[in-house]
Amino acid sequence: MTVQPNPVDRPAPLTGAIRRVLIVDDSRLQLRILNAILTRWGFEVLQAVSGVEALRIAAVSEPDLILSDWMMPQMTGLELCRRFRALKREGYGYFILLTSKSEKGEVAEGLDAGADDFLTKPVNAEELRARINAGERVVSMERQLSEKNREVSEAFARLKEVHEAIDKDLRQARTIQQSLIPERVKEIGTSRVSLFLQPCGHVGGDLVGMFNPGHERLGLYSIDVSGHGITSAMVTARVAGYLSSKFPDQNIALEKRFDRFYAMRDPVETARLLNQRLAADPGVEEYLTMAYVAGDLRTGRMRMVQAGHSQPLLLRAGGEVEFIGTGGLPIGLVDAVDHEQHVVTMRKGDRLLLYSDGFTEAVLRNGEMLGEEGLVQLFRDSVKVGEGPDLLADLYWRLTAEMRAADQLDDDVSAALLEFDVL
Structure with a gap:
């Protein structure tokens, strides 16, 4: 995988929704290049040289974003994406597949596996930044929605408690009325x-x-x-x-x-x-x-x-x-x-x-x-x-x-x- 570095430093993410990024590639050189770019942009970067290692890291650290090469030995990026989606985690993790594949059928296969976006190789730093920004918006909205759902769930739980208390009082009132x-x-x-x-x-x-x-x-x-x-x-x-x-x-x-x-x-x-x-x-x-x-x-x-x-x-x-x-x-x-x-x-x-x-x-x-x-x-x-x-x-x-x-x-x-x- 070849990355074309961008010599211009970029500011930190605007929303801060994506902070921790896991990059997965069997090429250590490409890992160093991506790590340098992402670190300069202000991200916390985790690295894995295989899909198996990436799953172990993802299960513990819950990265906000995974950048994974498609073609890797033992476990492809496609299989990694499927298994990543099966993990239990609190928030949504954005997944970008890095690949030279551009055929519609292969893109559809990646989407079916749970990938959110694709970058073709060689990776352009400007394009990578744009894809991450797009992911930031998705993750930010997902977290806002999750927070709203949490608030709704908590409110529903409180309403359920109130309803159960009222229902108990009404059952007692029914007994009293029957008396x-x-x-x-x-x-x-x-x-x-x-x-x-x-x-x-x-x-x-x-x-x-x-x-x-x-x-x-x-x-x-x-x-x-x-x-x-x-x-x-x-x-x-x-x-x-x-x-x-x-x-x-x-x-x-x-x-x-x-x-x-x-x-x-x-x-x-x-x-x-x-x-x-x-x-x-x-x-x-x-x-x-x-x-x-x-x-x-x-x-x-x-x-x-x-x-x-x-x-x-x-x-x-x-x-x-x-x-x-x-x-x-x-x-x-x-x-x-x-x-x-x-x-x-x-x-x-x-x-x-x-x-x-x-x-x-x-x-x-x-x-x-x-x-x-x-x-x-x-x-x-x-x-x-x-x-x-x-x-x-x-x-x-x-x-x-x-x-x-x-x-x-x-x-x-x-x-x-x-x-x-x-x-």
């Missing part, structure tokens, strides 16, 4: 109450519940807080405290009489008190819809208030269907609101279903929503095969079987079921 429904099924006299709750995410804005202050009296409710996620779940937690089954003295639907027992307030009064508490909270923009029933399980008389919630479905033992309620304003939307009370009498074998709009607004495979008629049909089918919590589970299964995306709910789904005088 808001301590009893999923309860038999009261000859009647049975069952509850079902399936959030569309970790936590949701739906809430169902019941309380039994004694003497076959029942409070049953279905609530849907506006929005989804953590904020809605926090509101449901507060409302669950207002309608607590464990602490009757905190339950706004109950009123203590004669320091001896708790009487059930009128549902309209219960809705008013709940609205008063939610509307008075500063900074809370969430509101909720609610269907609430105060029932006498001895007579079957059910007093009900519907505050913007889905109309409760009454399925008579004989198969007749009634939707109860006329709408009404949600709870917490305005400071003062009066709701209408509805009264129905249940008879032996009747079933009353309170449910969220996650049922009726579920999108089916045909692109349409289930709607009230679809819910009635699913409910009738489920009544034929199950009772209590099994009935609600079957109802949910039938719903998801009909949905367009059965594995992804768009809204929370919840239901409260009263089976009257069935035991």
Whole structure:
């Protein structure tokens, strides 16, 4: 390999991306010539007389640039390039093959082996300098990209840690929200109450519940807080405290009489008190819809208030269907609101279903929503095969079987079921 030295000294590299250069040639004379030129230009120069030696040096010192002759005994520059590319290293190493080969096929072979550039012999110092400058730009951009990738990787790792912490908190929040429904099924006299709750995410804005202050009296409710996620779940937690089954003295639907027992307030009064508490909270923009029933399980008389919630479905033992309620304003939307009370009498074998709009607004495979008629049909089918919590589970299964995306709910789904005088 013959090098034509350039008598004019050149300044040090502009970017400094290439500092350490490994020259590989079986001719020691050519090594001395290249070493003199590169040293004068300010590079740290390493030398190897064979490809095998070059690989050992490259594995330890990680040169920024390799200048290698193509034709060498034992290992050609082409094979050296392939093996160099296979080494594990932190940054990119630029590889220039020095050769007398200029045919397109041989150049393509060198590119396939991983070479970045070529210099034909005899090497001109000006051209060598230009090729190194080109390599400087490539290595500099690669290092900038690697640094950005490192920063992105570190940021992603931090985000992953944060996500895992949030996910852990959400799983715990889901457990806490599920605990808001301590009893999923309860038999009261000859009647049975069952509850079902399936959030569309970790936590949701739906809430169902019941309380039994004694003497076959029942409070049953279905609530849907506006929005989804953590904020809605926090509101449901507060409302669950207002309608607590464990602490009757905190339950706004109950009123203590004669320091001896708790009487059930009128549902309209219960809705008013709940609205008063939610509307008075500063900074809370969430509101909720609610269907609430105060029932006498001895007579079957059910007093009900519907505050913007889905109309409760009454399925008579004989198969007749009634939707109860006329709408009404949600709870917490305005400071003062009066709701209408509805009264129905249940008879032996009747079933009353309170449910969220996650049922009726579920999108089916045909692109349409289930709607009230679809819910009635699913409910009738489920009544034929199950009772209590099994009935609600079957109802949910039938719903998801009909949905367009059965594995992804768009809204929370919840239901409260009263089976009257069935035991």
